[in-house]
Amino acid sequence: MSKKSAELSRAERARAEIERQQAADRRRNWVVGGIVALLVVVVVVVGFVLTSSNDQTGKTAAAVPGGLSSDWTVTLGDPGAPTTVTIYEDPQCPICAQFEAMSSDALEKAVEDGRVKVDYRIVSFLDTHSQNEYSSRAANALMVVNEASGSEVFKAYHDLLYQRQPAEDTAGPSNSTLIDWAVEAGADRAAVTPGIEDDVYQQYVIDAADQMSKEGITGTPTIMIDGEIVGRGNPQEALQILLAKLKEGQ
Structure with missing residues (x-):
């Protein structure tokens, strides 16, 4: 091999070695870059989870009134009664007031006789028909009285x-009047x-209306007998239907 040929061979080997090293460096950079990117993703995800956890921890849960047979329900009567009547009502709802005036005596007698238990589910969505948010304040007051x-x-x-009940679109009674009536x-x-003045169950009342909507109940009064809606609307x-059902059990 001539001197010139030997020099060319060394140059080619050197160039090949440089290219090999460059390729190795590129592979190493890709690996390091991938690891760095993965670590960034992990840090972001962990940060998001921790932030979400902190947000949930810091969120104030709605106070739940005591004395409820289950969430959203105030039960009157023997829990083992053969018939359950569930009534969704808003304190500002005028048709609810009419229904109560017509049904109250018959229901009370059926409860006393042990034939029926009544589940009241008090909700509020008619503050827009009150000048001082009577609907939600009265619902809160009912929960406070039941608990106390x-x-x-x-x-x-x-x-x-x-x-x-105040007429729709008027000012309802003040909290002090609600307290006086509770004492009465x-x-x-x-x-x-304290509970009436501080509107302690304000968020619970909002959540109760949300739950009603989730259950497909679209208005008040809604009456259910043993879980089945009757006379919808x-x-x-x-x-x-309710009176006929009560008569059957006599």
């Missing part, structure tokens, strides 16, 4: 609120005053 004084006083207070129904003033028809 039990279901019998709740029922007496519930009946008073419907008997004295049998509640202890000191026990119910027609409380007169619902009342007739």
